[in-house]
Amino acid sequence: MKKITKTLLISLLVLIALFGCKKNETKTYTIAVPNDTTNEARALLLLESKGLIKLKAGATITATILDIAENPYNIKFEEAEAAQLPNLLKDVDFAIINSNYALAAGLNPVKDALGFEGSSSPYANILCVKEGRQNEPIVKALKAALESKEVADFIANKWGGAVVSVVENPGDGFDPSIDYAALNGQSISVAASPTPHAEILAIAKKTLESKGITLVIKEFDDYVQPNKVVDSGEIDANYFQHQPYLDDFNKQNGTHVVTVAPIHVEPFGIYGGKLHSLDDIKK
Numbered sequence: 001m002k003k004i005t006k007t008l009l010i011s012l013l014v015l016i017a018l019f020g021c022k023k024n025e026t027k028t029y030t031i032a033v034p035n036d037t038t039n040e041a042r043a044l045l046l047l048e049s050k051g052l053i054k055l056k057a058g059a060t061i062t063a064t065i066l067d068i069a070e071n072p073y074n075i076k077f078e079e080a081e082a083a084q085l086p087n088l089l090k091d092v093d094f095a096i097i098n099s100n101y102a103l104a105a106g107l108n109p110v111k112d113a114l115g116f117e118g119s120s121s122p123y124a125n126i127l128c129v130k131e132g133r134q135n136e137p138i139v140k141a142l143k144a145a146l147e148s149k150e151v152a153d154f155i156a157n158k159w160g161g162a163v164v165s166v167v168e169n170p171g172d173g174f175d176p177s178i179d180y181a182a183l184n185g186q187s188i189s190v191a192a193s194p195t196p197h198a199e200i201l202a203i204a205k206k207t208l209e210s211k212g213i214t215l216v217i218k219e220f221d222d223y224v225q226p227n228k229v230v231d232s233g234e235i236d237a238n239y240f241q242h243q244p245y246l247d248d249f250n251k252q253n254g255t256h257v258v259t260v261a262p263i264h265v266e267p268f269g270i271y272g273g274k275l276h277s278l279d280d281i282k283k
Contacts, residue, residue, distance in 0.1 A: 028074045029281050032088045032095035032273075035079035036223060037062055038244040042123065042268050043096035044068070047075075050115050050270070050278060061122060061244045073281045083221055089273040093281075099162045099266035104195045109162035113269025114278050123242040124166045124262035125197070127190075130230055131256040137178050138188050141213060142237065143261045145204035148173030154203045155196070155264055163196045166262050173207040184212030191226035191238040194219045200264070201239060231255040239263070 033043040041063040047053045052073055059067035065077050080088055085097045086105030099109045109116065117123075127146055129139055145151070149170035155163050174180070188208075192198045198217050205215040218235055220226050226238040227249050241249075243259060250257060270278065 026074050028076050029094070029275070030076045030078055030092045031270075032078040032080055032085055032092045033065075034082040034085065034096070034098070036082065036245065037064065037248050038242070039082055039098065039268075040064055040079065041244075042117065046096060046115060046117050046268050046270065049117075052278070052281060062248070075281070082223065089271060092273045093275045094273055094278075095271050096268055097271055098268055099159075100193050100195050100197070102269060102271065103159070103162060107269075107271060109267065109269045110160060112271060114272055114276075115270040117268040122244055124265045125240065125242055126246065126262050127237060127239050127260040128227075128230060128241070128246060128257050129237045129260055130233065131258045133236070134258055134260050138183055138186055138213065139237065139260060140175050141178055141180070141183060141208060141211070142188055142190070142204065142215065144171065144175040144178075145173045145207040145215075146200070146239075146263050147171055147261060148204070148207060150207065151200060151203050151263075155200065158199070159196065163264050163266050165264050167264075173204070174211075180211040180213075186212075187214035187216055188237065189216040189218055189235045191218050191220050191229055191235045191240065193226075193240040194221070196264070196266070197239045227253070227255055227257050230257050 034040050038061060041061050044053065044055060044063050048055050052075065053068050054070035055063055056067045056069045078088065078092055082098055083101055085095045086101055089095045102109050127143060133139055147167045147170060150173060152165040152167055152170040155165045190201055192201055198219050201215065201217050208215050223241065226240050229235040230238045246257060246259065249255060
């Protein structure tokens with residue numbers, strides 16, 4: 001009887017130990033974020049705004065995962081190239097994706113995002129050229145075409161808040177200081193992301209065509225080559241990035257690409273992969 005009791009007691013203790021270990025296991029969650037410096041910071045700031053992490057004091061638009069001061073929900077971060085994030089969505093709990101890549105993947109940022117970044121001006125997407133070219137008449141003509149009311153209306157109607165124009169006073173698409181007759185027959189090339197940049201440029205292209213100017217749109221799927229081809233002079237301009245990214249790129253690569261004008265902003269969104277609600281993390 002004592003032997004049986006002792007055996008039962010040992011079994012009970014083993015079960016308690018196993019149950020206790022299971023109860024004390026820490027649940028982890030995986031969130032995929034962009035691996036470039038400024039966009040990773042945007043993702044982390046968005047998570048902080050949702051109360052999921054806390055960054056160190058002073059960590060802002062250049063923050064990395066090393067700047068996380070508090071991670072109460074034991075989030076693990078999978079860093080990847082921004083363009084690849086939609087492809088990773090099925091393998092992670094959540095992913096933070098820029099609107100252009102979300103749209104290209106068939107996601108609707110307004111309807112599908114579980115959390116949305118505000119239309120903060122530091123991240124406005126900009127028209128850029130190599131330093132020294134920003135005041136060339138043909139560049140100013142492209143700038144005016146992109147700052148038109150027609151483009152602003154197109155952005156609002158096409159994307160309904162997933163992409164937002166930042167042009168304060170849209171004009172008629174033409175710069176009165178330019179001699180358009182002298183530009184008749186000329187062309188300008190622009191490196192751009194397919195969505196929404198190339199689509200926006202297609203509207204500006206019609207405006208320029210009315211003055212005999214040809215806009216050649218060259219599509220790129222990465223964040224590196226568009227700046228390199230502009231810096232080398234292979235392509236006249238680019239339209240795909242925000243100012244913090246450009247500043248960091250120039251610093252890291254010794255390039256001399258400058259801003260001509262901010263055109264629109266693409267708010268970041270948090271998208272569900274294996275999980276479908278941010279509340280699942282906080283349970």
